[in-house]
Structure formats: structure tokens, C-alpha cells
Amino acid sequence: MDWLEDELKNALSRKEPGEGFDERVLAAARRRNVVAMPRRWMAAAAAVIVLAGAGEAYRWHRGQEAKEQVMLAMRITGHKLNLVQARIAGERQ
Amino acid sequence: MTIVRVVAAGCGLAALLWAQQFKFNLEHLAAKASDAVDVSLNKDMLQFAGKFLSDKDSDEAKAKAMISGLEGIYIKSFEFAKDGAWTQADLDQVRNQLKPPEWGRIVGVKSAEDNENVEVWVRHESGKVTGIAVLATEPRGFTVANIVGNVNLDSLANLGGQFGLPKMKATPAPAKK
Amino acid sequence: MVFSVAYHFLHDRDLAEEIAQDVFLSLHRNLGAVESPAHAAHWLRKVAVQRSIDAARRRTRRPQVALDDVAEPSERPSPGDPLLGDLLRKLIATLPESQRMAMVLRYQEDLDPSEIADVMGIPLGTVKSHIQRSLALLREKLARRGVGER
Numbered sequence: 105m106d107w108l109e110d111e112l113k114n115a116l117s118r119k120e121p122g123e124g125f126d127e128r129v130l131a132a133a134r135r136r137n138v139v140a141m142p143r144r145w146m147a148a149a150a151a152v153i154v155l156a157g158a159g160e161a162y163r164w165h166r167g168q169e170a171k172e173q174v175m176l177a178m179r180i181t182g183h184k185l186n187l188v189q190a191r192i193a194g195e196r197q
Numbered sequence: 198m199t200i201v202r203v204v205a206a207g208c209g210l211a212a213l214l215w216a217q218q219f220k221f222n223l224e225h226l227a228a229k230a231s232d233a234v235d236v237s238l239n240k241d242m243l244q245f246a247g248k249f250l251s252d253k254d255s256d257e258a259k260a261k262a263m264i265s266g267l268e269g270i271y272i273k274s275f276e277f278a279k280d281g282a283w284t285q286a287d288l289d290q291v292r293n294q295l296k297p298p299e300w301g302r303i304v305g306v307k308s309a310e311d312n313e314n315v316e317v318w319v320r321h322e323s324g325k326v327t328g329i330a331v332l333a334t335e336p337r338g339f340t341v342a343n344i345v346g347n348v349n350l351d352s353l354a355n356l357g358g359q360f361g362l363p364k365m366k367a368t369p370a371p372a373k374k
Numbered sequence: 375m376v377f378s379v380a381y382h383f384l385h386d387r388d389l390a391e392e393i394a395q396d397v398f399l400s401l402h403r404n405l406g407a408v409e410s411p412a413h414a415a416h417w418l419r420k421v422a423v424q425r426s427i428d429a430a431r432r433r434t435r436r437p438q439v440a441l442d443d444v445a446e447p448s449e450r451p452s453p454g455d456p457l458l459g460d461l462l463r464k465l466i467a468t469l470p471e472s473q474r475m476a477m478v479l480r481y482q483e484d485l486d487p488s489e490i491a492d493v494m495g496i497p498l499g500t501v502k503s504h505i506q507r508s509l510a511l512l513r514e515k516l517a518r519r520g521v522g523e524r
Contacts, residue, residue: 108513109481114458116466116482118378121391125377129395170238170246171257175237177270178260181342184333188315191306 219330220293221341229282230275239269240346256278273339280336288334291341292316295330302346312336319348375415375483376422382478385425385467389433392501393425419483420493423475430471458521465515469508473494 238246243264249258250261264270274277275283295302295318313335321329331342376397380390400421435466466477472494479490487505490497 107510108516109409109459110218110479111462112466112481112512113484116382116478118375118482121379121394122387123395124425125391128391129398139347141342164249167245171249173236174243174246174250174260174270175256176234176239176344178263178338178343180234180236180272180274181331181344184315184331184340184342185317186342187308187313188304188306188317188335191308191315192304194231 219291219343221271221343222276222290223273223339223341226273226275226283226287226339229277231278232276234274236270236272240268242280243267243270252342266347269343271343273341275339277337277339282337283334283339286312287339288332290373291330291332295320299327315340333360378482379419379422379471379478380426380429382463382466382482383471383475384430384433388418389429390426393429396425397421416487416493419479423479423493427471427475461516461519461521462512465512466508469511472500473504473508477499477508480505 210300227235236330241270245371247261247264252258252261277283299320299322300318301321302316305314307314311334316335318330318332319326320330326348328343328345329348330344331340333340333342377390377394381387384390384393391407395422397418401418404417466474469477475494476490479493480487485493486500487501491501494501
């Protein structure tokens with residue numbers, strides 16, 4: 105890499121958006137109401153994406169997915185166990 | 198066909214866990230199913246999920262407390278468009294892995310009305326519950342759930358109604374086959 | 375990354391921020407399709423590039439810094455001089471949009487030409503030619519201003 109390319113790297117170093125950018129994204133998300141997710145997730149998602157970048161957004165997404173799996177597992181298992189409970193209760197009466 | 202596949206990568210399972218966790222061998226049913234749910238969460242994934250379960254939401258808080266002692270949750274649930282998609286052999290190959298003395302069936306109910314059968318099995322080791330299995334079948338449905346680890350039955354009992362979980366006694370009835 | 379690509383390409387802080395907002399909201403809507411952190415980064419970069427180019431095309435007036443507007447510095451900047459960085463940014467802002475984006479991705483994002491071709495959706499040969507031409511043009515303009523080899 106020659107001197108000009110070195111200078112270009114310096115000249116084009118990354119710039120950060122202005123202060124309060126994350127709040128403005130959140131406000132835009134609220135205004136547009138575009139996200140097909142529960143509202144309480146929306147703010148968290150936007151904040152995570154803006155503040156921590158794509159890697160953290162992906163981690164957040166995977167976490168939500170894992171959480172949904174846990175809740176789904178509970179619902180399925182609970183539903184089947186509930187059938188047992190109802191049947192036993194019925195037999196006792 | 199709507200297939201809901203919920204799969205989390207399982208990695209680094211200790212040999213001990215293989216003893217607690219049984220094999221499903223039900224892939225052939227997925228192809229016939231109109232709806233399929235496949236949950237596979239090992240301990241790492243449960244811990245990860247726990248970080249995202251809110252303490253403020255009562256459902257999530259209870260789920261969080263419940264998964265804290267678990268090593269894994271594995272569920273396969275299929276719904277079919279017509280009768281006869283699954284066979285007794287499918288049920289037997291799961292049931293045959295639930296052998297005494299570790300595994301004991303604590304309850305099994307049959308419904309003549311809707312032809313639904315549900316069996317609940319508990320695994321014990323050194324006097325401690327180390328897992329439960331739920332086998333539920335109906336003409337157009339087949340569900341197997343395996344919850345591995347230190348399942349706190351008191352916690353489960355406290356969750357009665359929250360997820361539709363029944364209150365169960367910590368000591369299982371003698372195994373019946 | 376997102377804001378920075380838009381800012382260096384458009385040379386307009388407000389517009390860059392508007393684009394960055396759009397890109398993040400768009401990612402938010404499409405989180406379900408994200409397969410990995412690397413995929414998310416690639417996706418963000420690609421959408422930032424597309425939105426920035428679209429914005430430049432929509433903008434009614436020419437890039438805010440036209441070639442004629444790049445004033446002769448009162449002193450000749452030398453390599454390593456902050457004035458040179460400023461001059462380079464202004465000169466880059468005068469490049470045609472495709473060349474300009476290739477330069478931003480090459481020297482800000484440190485992408486190699488094949489990655490740039492992928493992100494911009496143009497042939498690899500075109501990317502190489504854009505970079506070579508841009509470098510040659512910048513050298514020529516800098517030489518005219520008395521800035522050259524160390």
C-alpha cells in the first residue's frame with residue numbers, strides 16, 4: 105500500500121452518527137410502527153441494533169428464538185400434562 | 198404444508214446426559230406431518246434462553262426458574278391430516294427406552310372419547326428426579342417430550358395452571374408396563 | 375459502519391443519518407432472516423450501499439462538493455497532514471457515484487475488490503478499474519495542488 109492509500113485510509117476512517125442517534129431510531133421505529141413484533145421487543149431490538157451493532161443484534165435475535173422455544177416447550181408439555189390432570193380429576197369424581 | 202421447525206443446536210452433551218435423554222428416531226413422521234414442532238435445547242441453550250426470560254413477566258419468570266436446573270428440553274410433536282400416519286411401533290421404540298429401574302411410569306390415561314393417550318414417565322437416580330418424559334398420542338397427533346435434568350416437581354406443582362401443568366407427587370408410583 | 379458508508383459517500387451528515395436509521399429499521403424488520411453475525415454485517419453493508427446510491431440519485435442537486443468547489447489550500451498539505459485528509463475527502467466526493475462507493479468500501483471498510491463487487495453487485499473487473507482510475511485521478515489532482523510522493 106503506497107502513501108496515497110495510507111492517506112485514504114486515514115481520510116475515510118469511520119465516523120459516528122450524532123449524539124442521540126439511538127433515541128432517534130427508536131422514535132422513528134415508534135412513528136412508523138413497522139415492526140411485526142411485540143412492542144416491548146421493538147424498543148429493545150432497536151436499541152441493541154444501534155448501540156451494539158449487528159453481532160449483538162444477532163445474539164439478541166437468537167436469544168428471543170431460544171426463549172420462544174422454551175415457552176413453546178412449556179406450553180406443549182403443560183397441555184399434555186393438563187389432559188392427564190383433568191382425566192384423573194374426572195375419574196375421582 | 199406448514200412445518201414449524203424450532204431447532205437449537207445441541208453441542209457438547211456429556212455421556213451422562215445420553216443416559217437421561219432418549220432417542221426419538223421419528224424423522225420419518227416429519228415427512229408425513231401437516232404440522233411439526235421440533236424443540237431441541239441443550240443446557241447451554243437453556244442458559245442462553247434464561248438470559249432473555251423476563252423476571253417481570255410472570256409466565257417467563259416461572260419458566261426461568263423451572264429451566265435453571267435442567268440439562269435439556271427435547272420435544273417432537275406432529276399433527277397429521279389423516280389417521281394412521283403413525284404406528285404402534287413408533288410409540289414402542291420410544292417407550293422401550295424408558296426402562297426400569299431408572300424410568301418409571303407415574304401415570305397413563307386413555308380417553309375413549311377422543312382416542313387420546315397420555316403417559317408420564319419419571320427418571321430417578323440416587324433418589325433424585327433426573328428427567329421426565331411425556332408420550333401423547335391421538336389418531337392425528339404424536340407428541341414426545343423429554344425434559345432432562347433436575348426437574349423440581351415442587352416447582353412444577355407450583356406452576357400448576359400457569360402452563361396447564363398438573364400437580365404431581367415427587368415420588369412416582371411403581372412402574373407399570 | 376452504516377452511517378460512515380453513507381456519510382463518506384454522500385458528504386451530508388443529515389442524509390447519512392436518515393439512511394442509517396432506515397437501514398437499522400430495515401434490519402429490525404428482517405431479523406428473522408439473519409443467519410449469523412457475519413451475515414448481519416454483510417446485509418447491513420449491502421443495504422447501506424444501496425440506500426446511499428439511491429439517495430444520491432434522488433438528490434436533486436449535484437453532490438454537495440463539486441470539483442470546482444474544492445478550493446486550493448492556502449498551504450500545500452503534505453502526507454500525514456490533517457489538511458490532506460480533508461482535501462482527499464472533498465476530492466472523493468467529486469468522483470462519479472460508482473467509483474466513489476468503491477473507494478469508500480475499499481479504504482473505509484477495508485474490503486477487497488471481490489467483496490466490493492459482491493456488495494455493490496457489479497463485476498470484479500469494474501471494481502478494479504474504478505479503484506485504479508480513482509487513484510490515478512486523485513494523484514493527478516493532488517499533483518496539480520503540489521502534493522505528491524514523499
